Amino acid sequence: MQHSARYVITFAAAICAFCSIFVASSAVLLKDRQEANRALDIQKKVLIVADLMDEKESLPAEEIRRRFEKNITPKIIDVATGSPVDGVDPATFDQREAAADPKTSRPAPPNAAKVVRIPNHAQIFEVIEDGALSAVILPIEGKGLWSTLYGYLALAPDVRTINGITFYEHGETAGLGGEVDNPRWKALWKGRQAFDDQWQPAISLVKGSAGPPDQDPHHVDGLSGATITSRGVTNLLAFWLGDDGFAPYLEQLRNQKGT
Secondary structure, eight states: OOOOHHHHHHHHHHHHHHHHHHHHHHHHHHHHHHHHHHHHHHHHHHHHHTTSSOTTOOOOHHHHHHHHHHHEEEEEEETTTOOBOSSOOTTTOOHHHHHHOGGGEEEOOSOTTOOOEEESEEEEEEEEETTEEEEEEEEEEEEOSSSEEEEEEEEOTTSSBEEEEEEEEOOOOTTTGGGGGOHHHHGGGTTOBSBOTTSOBOOEEESSOOOOTTTSTTEEEOOTTOHHHHHHHHHHHHHHTSTTTTHHHHHHHHHHHTO
């Protein structure tokens, strides 16, 4: 049976309208769940880089939240001064949104990490165990080969020694730049030194193999076959550990400890 052109167009329009309403409704209904899953994933990554959760562990959401709330203190800081910021809820603060908004960010100076804008405020995490600071976790980001890498760097209380690194989002090539996700490569970072004796960023990836941390403290094995991604990791660390990144905050911590 043949239908008129008007019937076909009306039917197609009705289907499109129905699908649009369905997709829009699903997005609205699932938004809270998506936000909860995003927050949970961040907590998981922070616990892993803080060495409070093994990467191979499969924990229920309740246990992840319990460990996070027990040991992790999120803080919002002024990036330019390193000082704490009052009146901003860490639970709802979105640093990437802040960096994208000209009202809550500033243009970054030319930099090898290709960071375009610096948020006025940033969220860092302090790890507290037995009432004392055991690590500080900094958000890091920068361009690799194909994508922007987003992750966290954990520093020991001396804010010089690296406790760990992890990336939670990127689009690098699997088996090459994607090896930033390899637990064996991430294990190489522990005990390395992020700064030199003058407190200038010094950590970098080298082609081939680096020596052990006590003999070659400022170098980490480069990613085989992924020179540009390796260079990107070096560049993003240099940026966020430098004066335009978290150097003011880290200097405040050093002054508090007298180091």
